[in-house]
Amino acid sequence: MSMKILKREKCLCTCCMEEHEVKTVLLIEQATFKNAKVDYEVSYLYCDVADEFYVDEQKMKENDMRLKDAYRKEEGLLTSGEISEIRAKYGISQSDLCLLLGWGGKTITRYEGHQVQDRAHDTILKKIDKDSEWFISLLNDSKDRLPAEAYQRYLRIANMIYEAEQDSYLKKAIEASYAKFEGNRSYHGNTDLSLDKVVDVIRYFAASAQVSDLYKVKLMKLMWYADALAYKRYGHAITGLIYQAMPMGAVPLGHNSIIDLRNVPCEEVDMGEGNAYHFSLEGECDFKALSEEEREILDIVIAKLGKMSKKQIVDFMHKEQAYIETLPRDIIPFTYAESLQI
Numbered sequence: 207m208s209m210k211i212l213k214r215e216k217c218l219c220t221c222c223m224e225e226h227e228v229k230t231v232l233l234i235e236q237a238t239f240k241n242a243k244v245d246y247e248v249s250y251l252y253c254d255v256a257d258e259f260y261v262d263e264q265k266m267k268e269n270d271m272r273l274k275d276a277y278r279k280e281e282g283l284l285t286s287g288e289i290s291e292i293r294a295k296y297g298i299s300q301s302d303l304c305l306l307l308g309w310g311g312k313t314i315t316r317y318e319g320h321q322v323q324d325r326a327h328d329t330i331l332k333k334i335d336k337d338s339e340w341f342i343s344l345l346n347d348s349k350d351r352l353p354a355e356a357y358q359r360y361l362r363i364a365n366m367i368y369e370a371e372q373d374s375y376l377k378k379a380i381e382a383s384y385a386k387f388e389g390n391r392s393y394h395g396n397t398d399l400s401l402d403k404v405v406d407v408i409r410y411f412a413a414s415a416q417v418s419d420l421y422k423v424k425l426m427k428l429m430w431y432a433d434a435l436a437y438k439r440y441g442h443a444i445t446g447l448i449y450q451a452m453p454m455g456a457v458p459l460g461h462n463s464i465i466d467l468r469n470v471p472c473e474e475v476d477m478g479e480g481n482a483y484h485f486s487l488e489g490e491c492d493f494k495a496l497s498e499e500e501r502e503i504l505d506i507v508i509a510k511l512g513k514m515s516k517k518q519i520v521d522f523m524h525k526e527q528a529y530i531e532t533l534p535r536d537i538i539p540f541t542y543a544e545s546l547q548i
Contacts, residue, residue: 208233208234209231209232209233209252210231210232210233211229211230211231212229212230212231212232212249213229213230214227214228214229214230215227215228215230216228219251219253219255220260220262221251221253221255221256221258221260222253222255222256224255226254226255227254228251228252228253229251229252229254230249230250230251230252231249231250231251231252231259232247232248232249232250233247233248233250233259234246234247234248235248237273239273239274239277240277240322242277242280242281244273244276244277244280245276246272246273246275246276247272247276248269248272249261249265249268249269249272250265251265267320270320271286271319271320274286274320274322275287277322278322283322283323283325283328284323284328284331284332286317286318286319289314289317289318289323289331290318292331292334292335293314293318295335295367296334296341296360296363296364296367297359297360297363298360299356300312300314300315300318301314301315302352302356302360305348305351305352306341306344306345306347306348307330307344309327313327317331338364338367338368338371339368341364342361342364342365342368345357345360345361345364346361369468370468372468373467373468376463376466376467377401377467379460379463380399380401380460380463380464381399381401383459383460384399384446384448384459384460387448387537392539392540392541393448393537393539393540394443394446394447394448394540395433395434395436395437395442395443395446395540395543396437396441396442396443396540397433397442397443397444397445397446398446399445399446399447400445400446400495401464401467402495403444403445403446403495403496403500404429404445404447404464404467405467405468405469405470405495406493406494406495406496407429407432407444407445407496407504408425408429408464408465408470408471408485409469409470409471409487409491409493410493410496410501410504411425411428411429411485411504411508411512412425412471412485412486412487413487413488413491414508414512416508416509416512416513417508417512417513418512418513419515419516420484420485420486421482421483421484421485421516422461422465422482422483422485423454423455423516423519423520424514424515424516424519425485426454426455426456426457426458426461427455427456427511427519427520427522427523428507428508428511428512428519429445429447429458430449430455430456430458430523430538431507431510431511431546431548432444432445432503432504432507433445433447433449433540434528434540434542434543434546435503435506435507435543435546435548436500436503437540437543438543438544438546439503440499443540444496444500444503447459448537449537449538450535450536450537450538451528451529451532451533451534451535451536451537451538452534452535453534454520454523455519455520455523455524455529456523456528456529456538465483470485471485471486471487472484472485473485473486506548507548510548511548522547525547526542526545526546526547527542527545528542528543528545528546
């Protein structure tokens with residue numbers, strides 16, 4: 207019999223009624239639960255004097271939970287601990303979560319305890335875990351039945367989770383669009399795509415007092431010049447972005463999603479005949495994703511191009527060999543960076 211010793215403690219042994227060292231041990235046993243045979247860990251107290259395993263009331267409760275959690279895992283259901291973690295993720299009480307779901311007030315308490323949930327309830331709990339937007343809709347539907355302070359607290363946490371999940375989705379979508387170019391090093395400047403660097407490059411330009419009127423078209427050109435200059439000097443770009451030759455110059459693949467990434471300081475501005483995207487960042491900032499060498503490249507680009515208007519930087523880009531030699535909407539190879547004008 208394989209036995210794992212968890213701890214040793216000198217105490218009154220209720221097996222032999224003598225004071226001595228008692229071991230807490232784990233054994234693997236098999237039991238039948240809901241017609242299913244389940245292997246699970248069982249915790250016992252072990253008395254060396256009597257050479258016997260025994261349990262107290264607390265151990266009995268723990269072992270019952272272990273059996274039911276082992277069954278849950280076997281059946282693909284959430285364990286009691288996982289249900290508790292989902293609730294804790296949103297910072298919501300057991301009773302308030304039941305209120306949101308229209309369940310009996312003690313349902314979650316039982317599921318986090320010794321009652322195994324049915325498959326329908328399990329599916330709902332998994333959906334809450336994966337879909338914070340749905341949780342927010344449930345929360346709003348129950349707004350009038352929750353204390354105002356609790357509602358605001360749950361909403362604040364859920365919105366933070368939603369933003370983080372949206373950012374993760376955006377990143378995966380952008381990375382997926384780049385996957386097909388993985389083998390062509392000249393397209394992404396000998397650098398793997400780093401969206402953390404992309405965000406910090408945008409923030410660096412947006413925070414600079416030497417960059418005027420930073421709207422999307424100008425930003426895209428500054429980013430290309432930064433990557434191209436880094437490639438020219440060091441043989442590798444900064445971000446790993448891949449750029450297309452568009453009518454107004456270089457534009458990275460996935461640019462519409464990139465400006466929606468979390469921490470990109472983008473503001474949509476009504477320009478009368480349409481909307482524009484303005485980038486600005488104020489206050490103390492850090493750019494942890496960027497090395498000192500990379501910041502130096504950005505500073506050179508800012509000094510050369512930061513004060514240019516949109517028209518000036520577009521015209522300047524149109525004179526680059528990289529743009530002239532690349533067919534419209536084709537990928538701009540970084541090999542042209544050797545003839546860069548800056």
